[in-house]
Amino acid sequence: MSEPLRSSRWTQALCAVLFLATFLVYAHRIVGVQNSVEIKQHFETDDAGYGRAEAYFGYGFAAGGLLFGILADLVSIRWLFPLAVLSWSVTGWGASQAASLDGYVAWRFALGLCQAAHWPCALRMTQRSFPPHQRTWGNGILQSGAAAAQVILPQIMRLEDDWGADWQQSFRLWALVGLPWGLAWLALVQESDVRRPVLQTDEQAAGAGQPREIREIPWYQIFTLRRWWLLLITVICINVPWHALRVWMPDTLRTWYGYDKAFVDNFTSLYYLFAFVGSLGAGGLISWLAHRGWNVHRARLATFGLCAGCVLLLLPAQWLPRGWPLLGLQLIAALGTLGLAPLYYSFNQELSGKAQGKVGGSLSFLLWLVIGAMQAQIGTAVKTNPQLRPVVFAAVGLLPLIAWGALAWGWGTRQVDPDSPPPERPRG
Numbered sequence: 328m329s330e331p332l333r334s335s336r337w338t339q340a341l342c343a344v345l346f347l348a349t350f351l352v353y354a355h356r357i358v359g360v361q362n363s364v365e366i367k368q369h370f371e372t373d374d375a376g377y378g379r380a381e382a383y384f385g386y387g388f389a390a391g392g393l394l395f396g397i398l399a400d401l402v403s404i405r406w407l408f409p410l411a412v413l414s415w416s417v418t419g420w421g422a423s424q425a426a427s428l429d430g431y432v433a434w435r436f437a438l439g440l441c442q443a444a445h446w447p448c449a450l451r452m453t454q455r456s457f458p459p460h461q462r463t464w465g466n467g468i469l470q471s472g473a474a475a476a477q478v479i480l481p482q483i484m485r486l487e488d489d490w491g492a493d494w495q496q497s498f499r500l501w502a503l504v505g506l507p508w509g510l511a512w513l514a515l516v517q518e519s520d521v522r523r524p525v526l527q528t529d530e531q532a533a534g535a536g537q538p539r540e541i542r543e544i545p546w547y548q549i550f551t552l553r554r555w556w557l558l559l560i561t562v563i564c565i566n567v568p569w570h571a572l573r574v575w576m577p578d579t580l581r582t583w584y585g586y587d588k589a590f591v592d593n594f595t596s597l598y599y600l601f602a603f604v605g606s607l608g609a610g611g612l613i614s615w616l617a618h619r620g621w622n623v624h625r626a627r628l629a630t631f632g633l634c635a636g637c638v639l640l641l642l643p644a645q646w647l648p649r650g651w652p653l654l655g656l657q658l659i660a661a662l663g664t665l666g667l668a669p670l671y672y673s674f675n676q677e678l679s680g681k682a683q684g685k686v687g688g689s690l691s692f693l694l695w696l697v698i699g700a701m702q703a704q705i706g707t708a709v710k711t712n713p714q715l716r717p718v719v720f721a722a723v724g725l726l727p728l729i730a731w732g733a734l735a736w737g738w739g740t741r742q743v744d745p746d747s748p749p750p751e752r753p754r755g
Contacts, residue, residue: 340515341456342468345449347508349472352445354501355419355438357480362494363578370428378706380432381574385699387436389692391443396688399447404521409509411444416505423498446691447684454676454683459528459538460617462676463627464610466669471606474665477599481592525680528623531740546682557737558675562694564730565667568638568723570698575705579716584649594654601658605666609634628735631670635731637663641724645717667727
């Protein structure tokens with residue numbers, strides 16, 4: 328007999344803990360991005376040096392995605408997850424002590440390596456804790472921690488500036504928060520919670536349909552599935568714009584468009600407030616459509632197309648001068664950039680329950696090889712030709728539309744296995 332789902336109160340508490348985990352992941356990134364000018368001055372480097380640090384963070388994340396993807400399927404995430412959070416807290420503190428650019432680059436690599444554990448652990452948890460028609464909503468709450476951090480952290484950093492704190496002190500502050508998070512996780516999550524079977528989406532019926540336990544295949548066969556290859560296209564196409572904007576938007580607004588640091592900090596908070604709404608809104612829209620009779624899979628595709636259309640607005644933005652029309656299009660694009668993430672996770676979670684870590688980890692590994700190379704190339708390109716900055720934003724805006732077309736064309740529908748057992752009722 329499988330372990331029944333938990334009560335709604337426990338699920339709400341889990342959402343809060345997962346939200347905070349993503350918040351911490353991005354807190355360690357933001358203090359580097361928002362202080363890009365100060366870090367370049369401290370280490371006497373330029374855009375190429377800054378891009379190199381972000382590139383090695385990406386390479387660390389790629390290696391960590393593969394490593395922790397495998398470990399998450401082998402080791403209980405009840406213990407793996409808090410150990411990972413503690414490890415990336417240590418690397419954040421170490422970066423604040425770096426004596427040279429090479430040392431800072433090495434610590435950013437280590438940060439990426441350790442932070443890569445977050446997604447295999449967190450996605451295994453949402454996969455087991457939400458029924459399919461609510462899974463994108465759960466993933467949206469998980470992902471929204473990224474946007475919340477981007478909203479809140481710049482304002483905290485403005486206060487730190489007023490108090491005379493430097494970027495190293497910001498790094499150390501957020502390194503201290505990992506321990507209490509780990510204690511909260513261990514108090515909430517039991518071993519039975521991370522061992523619960525996974526429910527697959529009914530891709531044919533109207534509404535939520537009749538979810539069944541996912542049909543497993545040998546893990547090595549997953550990489551021969553057309554769906555895995557479609558997910559590879561998708562994860563690259565939706566993450567390139569998100570990470571290009573995350574790393575280079577604040578720096579571009581300051582160095583290319585001439586906005587001062589205070590304005591950029593405030594606008595960054597507004598930008599990610601829109602992204603926060605997009606992340607929660609995508610999951611909420613799918614739940615609402617399912618209750619209105621939409622098939623869950625088709626609701627996901629429709630919402631994906633809507634979000635891709637928002638990101639496409641980065642294309643006309645490149646021809647606009649400094650001003651609110653430019654900034655306004657970036658805000659609308661923000662709705663789509665983070666709304667795409669929980670949709671991708673929900674597609675990702677349809678391939679396997681037992682090998683979810685390997686599915687996500689393999690895709691993350693390949694993605695971050697691309698992201699790492701991209702950040703280094705952008706840094707070199709904008710140093711050589713600064714006029715390429717707005718062109719980069721326009722080019723990446725096209726990619727989510729390509730992913731949407733690939734999913735709509737190639738995903739197909741799964742046949743329901745009548746021998747698969749139905750889910751049990753929640754307890755508590």
